[in-house]
Amino acid sequence: MSAHATTDRVKYVFIWPAFFVVLLVTLFPLIYALVVSFQSMRLVPPTPPRFVGFDNYADILASGRFWGSIWTTAVIVFISVAVQYIIGFALALALHHNVPGAALYRVSFLLPMFLAPVGIALIARMLFHPVLGPVNEFFSAFGLENIPFLTEPNLAVAVLITVETWQWTPFVILLMLAGLQGLPNEVFEAARVDNISAWRRFWDITFPMLLPLSVAVIFIRLIEGFKIIDTVFVLTGGGPGTATETLTLFAYNEGFKKFNLGATSALSFLFLIVVIIFGTLYLAGAQRMVRRYR
Amino acid sequence: MGRKTYFRLGLLLALIWLFFNLFPLWWVIVTAFKPPLAVSQGATYFPFIDFKPTLQAFRDALSGVRGDFAGPIASSIIVSILSTGAAVFLGAMAAYALVRFEFRIRLLAGIAFAVIAIGGFVLLDRYTSMRVPYALGLVLAIALAVSIWLNRQRLPGPVMKNDDVTFWFVSQRMFPPIVSAFALFLLYAEMNKAGVRMLDSLPGLVLAYTAFGLPFAVWLMRDFFTNIPVEVEEAAMVDNIGRLRIFFQIVLPMSTPGLIATSMIILAFIWNEFLFALLLTSSKWQTLPILLAGQNSSRGDEWWAISVAVLISITPMIVVAIFLGRMMRSGLLTGSIK
Numbered sequence: 329m330s331a332h333a334t335t336d337r338v339k340y341v342f343i344w345p346a347f348f349v350v351l352l353v354t355l356f357p358l359i360y361a362l363v364v365s366f367q368s369m370r371l372v373p374p375t376p377p378r379f380v381g382f383d384n385y386a387d388i389l390a391s392g393r394f395w396g397s398i399w400t401t402a403v404i405v406f407i408s409v410a411v412q413y414i415i416g417f418a419l420a421l422a423l424h425h426n427v428p429g430a431a432l433y434r435v436s437f438l439l440p441m442f443l444a445p446v447g448i449a450l451i452a453r454m455l456f457h458p459v460l461g462p463v464n465e466f467f468s469a470f471g472l473e474n475i476p477f478l479t480e481p482n483l484a485v486a487v488l489i490t491v492e493t494w495q496w497t498p499f500v501i502l503l504m505l506a507g508l509q510g511l512p513n514e515v516f517e518a519a520r521v522d523n524i525s526a527w528r529r530f531w532d533i534t535f536p537m538l539l540p541l542s543v544a545v546i547f548i549r550l551i552e553g554f555k556i557i558d559t560v561f562v563l564t565g566g567g568p569g570t571a572t573e574t575l576t577l578f579a580y581n582e583g584f585k586k587f588n589l590g591a592t593s594a595l596s597f598l599f600l601i602v603v604i605i606f607g608t609l610y611l612a613g614a615q616r617m618v619r620r621y622r
Numbered sequence: 623m624g625r626k627t628y629f630r631l632g633l634l635l636a637l638i639w640l641f642f643n644l645f646p647l648w649w650v651i652v653t654a655f656k657p658p659l660a661v662s663q664g665a666t667y668f669p670f671i672d673f674k675p676t677l678q679a680f681r682d683a684l685s686g687v688r689g690d691f692a693g694p695i696a697s698s699i700i701v702s703i704l705s706t707g708a709a710v711f712l713g714a715m716a717a718y719a720l721v722r723f724e725f726r727i728r729l730l731a732g733i734a735f736a737v738i739a740i741g742g743f744v745l746l747d748r749y750t751s752m753r754v755p756y757a758l759g760l761v762l763a764i765a766l767a768v769s770i771w772l773n774r775q776r777l778p779g780p781v782m783k784n785d786d787v788t789f790w791f792v793s794q795r796m797f798p799p800i801v802s803a804f805a806l807f808l809l810y811a812e813m814n815k816a817g818v819r820m821l822d823s824l825p826g827l828v829l830a831y832t833a834f835g836l837p838f839a840v841w842l843m844r845d846f847f848t849n850i851p852v853e854v855e856e857a858a859m860v861d862n863i864g865r866l867r868i869f870f871q872i873v874l875p876m877s878t879p880g881l882i883a884t885s886m887i888i889l890a891f892i893w894n895e896f897l898f899a900l901l902l903t904s905s906k907w908q909t910l911p912i913l914l915a916g917q918n919s920s921r922g923d924e925w926w927a928i929s930v931a932v933l934i935s936i937t938p939m940i941v942v943a944i945f946l947g948r949m950m951r952s953g954l955l956t957g958s959i960k
Contacts, residue, residue, distance in 0.1 A: 336723065338864070338865040338866065339719045339722075339723035339725070341866065342715045342716060342718055342719035342723075342869070343715070343716045343719040343720070343725070343787075345712045345715065345716075346712040346713060346715065346716035346791070346836055346840065347716065349712060349829070349832055349833050349836060350791065350794055350833055350836055350837075351762070352762075352829075352833075353802075353806065353829055353830055353832075353833035354794050354802045354806075354833050356739075356758055356762060356809070357802060357805030357806045357808065357809040358801065358802065358805050359739055359740050359743050359758065359761075360743070360754060360758060360805060360808055360809055360812075361801070361804060361805035361808055362740065363740075363743060363744055363747055364808060379748075415635075415639070418632070418635055419635060419636060419639055421632065422632030422633070422635055422636050423636070425629070425632060427629070427632050427633045427636050428633065429636070432640075433636055433639075433640060434947055435943070435944055435947040435948075436640060436643055436644060437639070437640075437643060438943050438946070438947050439643070439647070439940060439943045440643065441943075442890045442894075442939040442940070442942055442943040442946075443894070443935075443936045443939055443940070444893070444894040444896075444910070444911050444914065444935050444936060444939070445894065445896065446894075446896055446911045446914045446915050446935075447911075447914055447931075447932040447935045447936050448646070450914060450917060450918060450928055450931075450932050451646045451649060451650045451932060452646070453918065454649065454650075454653065454925055454928070454929075455646060455649060459664075460661060460662065460664055460665060460923070460925075461665060462649065462665040462667070464665070465664065465665045494642065494643070494646070497639075526625055526628050551796050554798060555798050555799055555800070555897075557800070557896065557897055558896040558897070558911070558915070561896075561915060562914075562915050562918050575798070575800075576798065576799075576800045576897070579800045579804065580800065580897075580900070580901075583804055583807075584901075589808065592804055593804065593805070593808070596798070596800050596801040596804050596805070597801065599798050599800065599801065600797050600798060600801050603796075603797060603798055607796075
């Protein structure tokens with residue numbers, strides 16, 4: 329190590345540019361936003377900044393729209409991630425055991441997560457059109473004509489969950505498949521010799537061994553899911569009313585339709601706190617589960 | 623249930639998913655060729671059978687009679703390529719440093735940085751009439767200098783190592799983007815007022831997206847570099863070749879597949895990104911996702927036009943996905959996933 333000491337300084341040349349960009353673009357504006365969140369500041373009508381303490385935070389916590397948007401976001405995220413995990417894991421298992429045509433599935437199954445959510449939402453808008461769309465045609469065959477998919481609150485949430493599932497199940501497939509391929513083969517050979525059924529093999533060996541990876545995959549999906557705005561923005565615009573308004577969309581509307589900058593900053597920090605709380609709770613719960621399996 | 627049953631269940635699931643997966647894509651491709659009548663009279667699925675395909679929608683889009691397509695396409699291409707390049711380059715350098723060198727950062731120095739930065743800015747903001755960007759810049763410089771000096775001292779308290787630095791980078795992706803996007807919007811707006819054009823400008827967008835892609839670049843490239851044997855570099859060091867030259871002439875060429883894979887993933891993220899573009903652009907540098915989101919209200923039931931716009935946005939990413947799928951089959955990406 330001492331021989332390297334003289335050349336060691338060069339490590340700063342390597343890391344500083346990246347460090348500096350992140351500092352400049354993501355952390356530094358945060359300081360400004362934090363200060364603004366304690367001020368009353370509007371663009372329309374323009375009011376000079378005034379220190380108001382925790383007023384912005386109190387206002388938001390008292391507004392039903394905030395809690396509504398947390399509820400909507402949580403419903404969309406938890407249900408869609410659960411569905412993604414179950415389907416994704418099942419498909420990864422199928423691919424791992426080389427169902428016929430696995431090569432074809434591999435490419436096409438990955439596709440959705442590389443496509444722009446805005447574009448996918450536009451496609452979904454056509455598919456779920458209550459009169460002209462193919463989904464309507466499908467349901468019409470069962471006598472359910474012209475269902476208002478995007479204008480009835482519960483159905484709109486269901487459509488959003490479907491779109492999320494369509495787009496992000498590939499992520500689960502990709503990671504679980506990589507996990508499956510990394511498992512040691514000997515254990516499964518031994519289990520097969522002992523004539524343990526496939527069902528038990530999965531629950532006693534595969535599932536516990538992949539539990540840490542599952543925890544990580546679900547965690548990433550939850551965190552990413554909470555950011556949802558693009559699909560909602562295009563599909564429902566948060567409507568009908570505010571029935572499908574997610575947290576990010578709420579913050580955007582607050583900032584760019586009301587131009588209430590102080591409140592929007594406060595809201596974005598509350599959002600951060602919500603994500604941290606959910607994340608910590610999840611990780612604590614997940615750790616317990618992993619430990620129990622050991 | 624025997625092995626066969628599971629096998630059949632798996633195949634059934636895969637086939638159902640394949641249909642679910644590909645139907646929307648089939649729909650958008652087919653719809654782009656539809657004449658108006660094939661849309662307004664209910665769902666149609668097969669060209670030549672259900673309707674007579676036409677290229678009219680593509681002609682409209684290319685000739686620009688239906689609004690400006692070329693502008694957003696150009697800005698999307700320029701912004702995503704520049705930012706991807708910068709993010710991968712800076713990320714690869716940082717990742718290399720994190721793999722080959724040892725970093726020690728004292729927690730106290732980090733805390734001092736936060737306290738000086740936030741406290742200093744609050745003071746400047748309240749008691750001086752300094753403009754926000756200058757005040758922030760000044761505070762940044764002072765806080766950095768103090769914390770670097772503090773880090774050299776023998777302070778008590780925990781010391782953070784390379785894994786913590788990596789986590790710091792990756793954690794930037796964990797918090798909701800609206801927080802940093804909105805904060806960045808506020809700061810850019812202040813800079814615009816101070817005479818430096820950042821909102822709706824190329825440098826502003828590229829800077830934001832570089833920071834957006836960096837965490838991925840650091841995380842992915844770190845795994846590629848760990849898998850490169852250190853012996854080659856050690857041999858070069860014996861020959862007294864500088865670390866920077868080793869990095870550029872030996873390490874980077876050796877990790878070309880990793881660089882390509884990382885670039886493609888980040889390119890896809892930036893190409894598709896919506897929120898930053900929505901907040902930071904207004905007219906000149908609008909990217910494709912923003913144009914797409916606008917199609918909805920401006921086009922209504924002109925599905926053929928909407929489909930063409932969607933196709934323009936997703937086709938490059940389909941190519942990227944297929945390419946990555948191929949790389950993955952050769953076992954290239956499995957290492958980075960763990």
